[in-house]
Amino acid sequence: MTTSPSPSPEAVRRVLDAVWRIESARLVASLARLVQDVGVAEELAQDTFVIALEQWPRDGVPRDPGPWLRATAKHRAVDLIRRRTRYAEKLAVLGVPDRVYDEYDLDDHIGDDLLRLIFTAAHPVLSTEAKVALTLRLLGGLSTAEIARAFLIPESTAAQRIVRAKRTLADAGVRFTMPTPAETSSRVGTVLGVIYLIFNEGYAATGGTDWTQPALCREAMRLGRVLAGLLPDTAEVHGLVALMELQASRLPARVSPSGRPVLLADQDRRLWDRLLIRHGLDALARASDLGGGVYTLQAEIAACHTAPSTDWRRVAALYEVLAYLQPSPVVRLNQAVAVGKAGDPGRGLSITDGLAAERSLRDYPQLPAVRGELLAQLGRVAEARAEFTRAAELTRNEAERRLFEDRAAGLGGSS
Amino acid sequence: MRYLTLLRAKQSTTPPPPELMAAIMALGEEATNSGSLLDTSGLAPSASGARVTLTGGELSAVDGPFAESKEVISYAIYDVRSKEEAVEWASRFLKVHQDLWPEWEGEVDVLKLFGPEDFPAAL
Numbered sequence: 144m145t146t147s148p149s150p151s152p153e154a155v156r157r158v159l160d161a162v163w164r165i166e167s168a169r170l171v172a173s174l175a176r177l178v179q180d181v182g183v184a185e186e187l188a189q190d191t192f193v194i195a196l197e198q199w200p201r202d203g204v205p206r207d208p209g210p211w212l213r214a215t216a217k218h219r220a221v222d223l224i225r226r227r228t229r230y231a232e233k234l235a236v237l238g239v240p241d242r243v244y245d246e247y248d249l250d251d252h253i254g255d256d257l258l259r260l261i262f263t264a265a266h267p268v269l270s271t272e273a274k275v276a277l278t279l280r281l282l283g284g285l286s287t288a289e290i291a292r293a294f295l296i297p298e299s300t301a302a303q304r305i306v307r308a309k310r311t312l313a314d315a316g317v318r319f320t321m322p323t324p325a326e327t328s329s330r331v332g333t334v335l336g337v338i339y340l341i342f343n344e345g346y347a348a349t350g351g352t353d354w355t356q357p358a359l360c361r362e363a364m365r366l367g368r369v370l371a372g373l374l375p376d377t378a379e380v381h382g383l384v385a386l387m388e389l390q391a392s393r394l395p396a397r398v399s400p401s402g403r404p405v406l407l408a409d410q411d412r413r414l415w416d417r418l419l420i421r422h423g424l425d426a427l428a429r430a431s432d433l434g435g436g437v438y439t440l441q442a443e444i445a446a447c448h449t450a451p452s453t454d455w456r457r458v459a460a461l462y463e464v465l466a467y468l469q470p471s472p473v474v475r476l477n478q479a480v481a482v483g484k485a486g487d488p489g490r491g492l493s494i495t496d497g498l499a500a501e502r503s504l505r506d507y508p509q510l511p512a513v514r515g516e517l518l519a520q521l522g523r524v525a526e527a528r529a530e531f532t533r534a535a536e537l538t539r540n541e542a543e544r545r546l547f548e549d550r551a552a553g554l555g556g557s558s
Numbered sequence: 559m560r561y562l563t564l565l566r567a568k569q570s571t572t573p574p575p576p577e578l579m580a581a582i583m584a585l586g587e588e589a590t591n592s593g594s595l596l597d598t599s600g601l602a603p604s605a606s607g608a609r610v611t612l613t614g615g616e617l618s619a620v621d622g623p624f625a626e627s628k629e630v631i632s633y634a635i636y637d638v639r640s641k642e643e644a645v646e647w648a649s650r651f652l653k654v655h656q657d658l659w660p661e662w663e664g665e666v667d668v669l670k671l672f673g674p675e676d677f678p679a680a681l
Contacts, residue, residue, distance in 0.1 A: 158642050161640050
């Protein structure tokens with residue numbers, strides 16, 4: 144691209160940042176194949192970024208920035224390998240022509256490289272935190288500062304997580320390879336879990352002052368779409384993409400102009416993002432054709448809400464199936480909500496009765512909040528108010544706390 | 559954030575080279591698989607469209623073609639993290655034309671769709 148007469152360093156930096164967003168994952172992936180070490184590959188990619196940062200403002204942005212980055216990165220990688228193995232020296236002694244790396248093209252096998260990188264960033268030897276940080280760093284191209292901001296942690300903590308994650312991979316001798324066919328399904332499941340975790344962190348920022356963190360949602364959706372392109376025949380990848388897109392379609396309606404959360408029932412459906420709904424429904428159709436799974440089921444539930452009015456009986460029935468396939472307390476809690484909305488708050492309440500003893504839900508604000516709604520539906524106002532008050536005490540989200548308090552105060556009466 | 563790109567060019571009397579169509583498909587696939595391209599389509603010549611106008615209180619509908627020297631021939635919607643990223647995709651789109659159809663001339667308008675980031679109170 145010939146950029147108009149000598150752009151400012153700031154403008155060049157913005158172009159580089161944009162190109163980096165597009166290229167960095169593929170760059171790290173193909174470097175990792177060359178050096179067989181994700182940490183080293185990431186450092187080489189960073190070196191390449193720094194070189195571009197020095198050269199582009201001086202020499203102009205190259206016409207084809209992507210290939211420029213790949214060529215520069217390859218040089219750095221080959222230099223490093225030669226230094227490390229004193230390869231050139233040995234070759235000189237033997238008189239062997241040094242051609243091996245000249246034929247190596249970073250553009251080859253890009254899809255396989257990206258998949259390997261995705262699986263490595265979510266490798267079972269890593270903690271969940273580490274998987275999330277490394278995935279955002281290596282696949283999302285997010286800087287340490289951006290990761291820190293997204294998770295409301297100090298930048299030094301985010302940096303530490305990434306350094307430690309890379310060291311864990313190196314110490315465990317994790318090779319930059321595909322999982323074996325026997326492992327693939329569970330490894331894909333882990334990757335999907337990491338992506339959905341990132342999405343949910345954005346969808347309901349647990350410790351934050353904001354109700355939603357759209358940046359993380361967008362990043363997770365993007366990662367999901369990348370994975371769908373790489374694994375087009377895997378039902379649940381499309382199922383997760385559908386689930387995220389359908390849920391995210393409601394983001395614009397989830398917050399009032401004054402910044403307060405708006406629950407599904409009260410949302411202005413005209414504000415929902417139709418492009419994401421259409422995308423999500425397409426992905427859902429593909430997922431269903433391919434056989435579906437638990438993400439697909441959840442996407443089907445989310446799809447019920449995109450209709451002009453929600454068919455709560457269908458939602459309750461889908462939750463019934465989901466609770467069978469994935470018997471988690473949170474799924475049963477959602478099932479209770481749906482059963483209540485479908486006109487049977489008494490049965491909904493009895494489902495939640497069984498959940499009170501669940502350790503994992505002991506401090507979960509949604510449990511008393513749901514019970515509050517069901518009790519209010521049954522006209523048991525005083526009990527409902529007590530539940531909402533409890534929910535307000537438990538939540539760490541400021542906006543949500545106000546929502547529960549309002550709900551308690553709004554019940555009126557004293558019975 | 560989302561950007562709408564509108565590609566304008568003179569209606570060509572000769573069909574585009576097949577290699578260009580292949581390159582455009584490959585680029586579209588790349589942009590889709592990178593999670594950035596949400597929607598795109600080519601547009602038929604304005605001769606098969608119409609223009610509905612409200613002017614001076616009068617409503618009228620006139621069939622195409624429109625008299626512009628350049629017509630909008632395709633659109634795309636990108637989900638990206640900066641304007642520069644949308645500009646980069648648009649530039650790549652024009653570069654494949656530059657490489658494979660040298661006499662072709664056109665322009666891409668990169669237009670931002672309003673999003674939550676434009677209404678800070680809603681964040």
